[in-house]
Amino acid sequence: MDNMNLNKHISGQFNAELEGVRNQVMSMGGLVEQQLNDAIDTVHDQNLEIARRVxxxxxxxxxxxxSIDEECxxxxAxxxxxxxxxxLIIAIIKTIADLERIGDEAKQIAHMVIDNANKTQPPLVSIENMGRNVVKMLHNSLDAFARMDVEAAVKIHESDKRVNREYESVVRELMTxxxxxxxxxxxxxxxxxxxxAMERVGDRCKNICEYIIYFVKGKDVRHIGSDNLQSILDE
Amino acid sequence: MDNMNLNKHISGQFNAELEGVRNQVMSMGGLVEQQLNDAIDTVHDQNLEIARRVxxxxxxxxxxxxSIDEECxxxxAxxxxxxxxxxLIIAIIKTIADLERIGDEAKQIAHMVIDNANKTQPPLVSIENMGRNVVKMLHNSLDAFARMDVEAAVKIHESDKRVNREYESVVRELMTxxxxxxxxxxxxxxxxxxxxAMERVGDRCKNICEYIIYFVKGKDVRHIGSDNLQSILDE
Structure with missing residues (x-):
């Protein structure tokens, strides 16, 4: 983990405390990633035990x-x-809120698998592929967060467009x-x-990328549109 | 507006600044309520001009x-x-995030009206009724926020169950x-x-009620389940 970028910004005094909280965010992120990954796995293998565990x-x-919120x-104070x-603290408070909601989406996917067990299923290949891409997007977002990597954040933000296209195509397939x-x-x-739920995970990853940019660049880029995001890198 | 409860908690010094931000939150809430109300109106009267304005x-x-986030x-600092x-400041930061998302839901409802214009519609009476109840829930939440009224917050939180029941019934009707x-x-x-989208507005109103309780009682009640919420009042 390359902390160079980050340490520049941290005044000596409570470095350790901030590092501690950042580590907690990474643990939470790891757990949420596992939850989402497991949920997508169950779409494929219909393992109800895993679904219930999610x-x-x-x-x-x-x-x-x-607990992270309290610590922040x-x-x-x-x-x-x-x-x-x-x-950084504000970015953490917002990031964990999105992580928690991604956890909710994973739970919802698992619920679907449980509810639809032993029933006639529609084709699930496209939704599974979409799920894999969303897990990857979350993984990359957490990675960018760990390194506070703005360039990566802008790139991941952009990749949500692909998730949206996949989602539209899944909807058309299911409609037919x-x-x-x-x-x-x-x-x-x-x-x-x-x-x-998967499409919304993509949106939440986008949010996390926006908090990374907010922390590093000091700019709130939430509503500026992804086309204008690239220019942030040149500033 | 009864500020008795609130002023108790505010140290003199930056009372005016806090009041200012609280007023901005109320303006934002008023605008979001109007957006949601207009969106629900267009479900009824199919006024595309209003829908586009939303x-x-x-x-x-x-x-x-x-801008409120920046001010906070x-x-x-x-x-x-x-x-x-x-x-209070943390509660405000979180409340405006939910208000912004309620705005997004209103926009999505308006988009539906625009997309479905001049096409065969399913029966819309139940969804309209659900919409009216959700607008009322938002109105009450903003009112409770203005007065930092915990009792009202607990009651509104509870009323989301009704919105969820209405939502289930709308889904069944549309499925048929x-x-x-x-x-x-x-x-x-x-x-x-x-x-x-309407069902999610209910969830977001619940969130706002939880921030009211957090501010007044100093307790994070987000995941304790609504059955345990009543006991908060006795503490």
Missing amino acids: VERDVKVNSLEV TRMI KRQPAASDLR FMMEDPRSIPNVLKVLWAAR | VERDVKVNSLEV TRMI KRQPAASDLR FMMEDPRSIPNVLKVLWAAR
């Missing part, structure tokens, strides 16, 4: 969010950070399936919700 | 989020708040419609997304 383990994700508030230290076999509608709708 | 005006909601970070002052007329599936799906 649902149960979401509590752990939630409690990590609460405590640090603000105690250390009175300013400038980039404060931006429903029209050909209307009795399948209730089951296919659940698969559609799962696809939607 | 889509355009979302930019204003976004820029309010960014500036206050933390300058005023070094602790205890309830800090909790699709099964009877499979050619309607593409249009009905858009209506389903709009229903989902």
Whole structure:
């Protein structure tokens, strides 16, 4: 992990505390990535035991969010950070909120697998592929967060367009399936919700990339549109 | 507006600044409520001009989020708040994030109306009713936020169960419609997304209620389950 970029911004005093919290975020990120990965696996192999474990383990994700949040508030009150230290803490508070929601999406995907078990399934290959790409996007986002890598963040942000295109194509495929076999509608709708959950994971990864840029560049780029994002790198 | 409860918690010094930011949150809330209300209106009257205006005006909601967020970070750096002052600022940062997303949901509902214009519609009465209840839930949440009223917050939080029941019933109704007329599936799906957007507004109102409780009681109640929420009042 290359911390060069980061350490520049951290005043000596509470370096260790900040490092500690950053490590907690990475642990939380690792757990959420595993949850999402497991959820996508169950779409493929229909392993209900794993699906149920994803649902149960979401509590752990939630409690990590609460404890990291508390630690951040405590640090603000105690250390009175300013400038980039404060931006890091704010970026962390927002990142864990998105990670927690990604955990929720993973749980929802697992629920779909459990609900649709032993029922006639629509074709699941496209949604599985989409899921793999979304897991990769999350992995890359967490990696960029660990290194506070703005260039990577801009690139990952851009890659959400591909996820959106895949999502549109999954929706069209499932729509055709429903029209050909209307009795399948209730089951296919659940698969559609799962696809939607994956598409939202992409959005949340985009958010995390925006917090990385906020921390490093000191700029809130949330609503400037991804076409203008590239220019941030030149500043 | 009864500020008794709130002023107790604010140390004199930057009372005015905090009041200013709170007022900005209320303006943003008012705008978001209008956006949601207008969006639901267009589901009923299919007024495309209003629907387009909802889509355009979302930019204003976004820029309010960014400027309030900046102001909060500036206050933390300058005023070094602790205890309830800090909790209020954290609660505000989180509340405006949810308000911005409610704005996005309103935009999505308006998009559905625009996309489905002049096409065969499924019955829209139930989704309209659900929409009205969700607008009311948002209105009450903003009201509770203005007064930092914990009792109201717990009650509103509870009322999300009703929204969820309505949502389930809307989904069942639309599913039946699709099964009877499979050619309607593409249009009905858009209506389903709009229903989902409304259901999510309910979730976000719940979040805002949780921040109110966090501010007043100093407790993070995000994942404790609504059945345990009532006991918070007795503490």
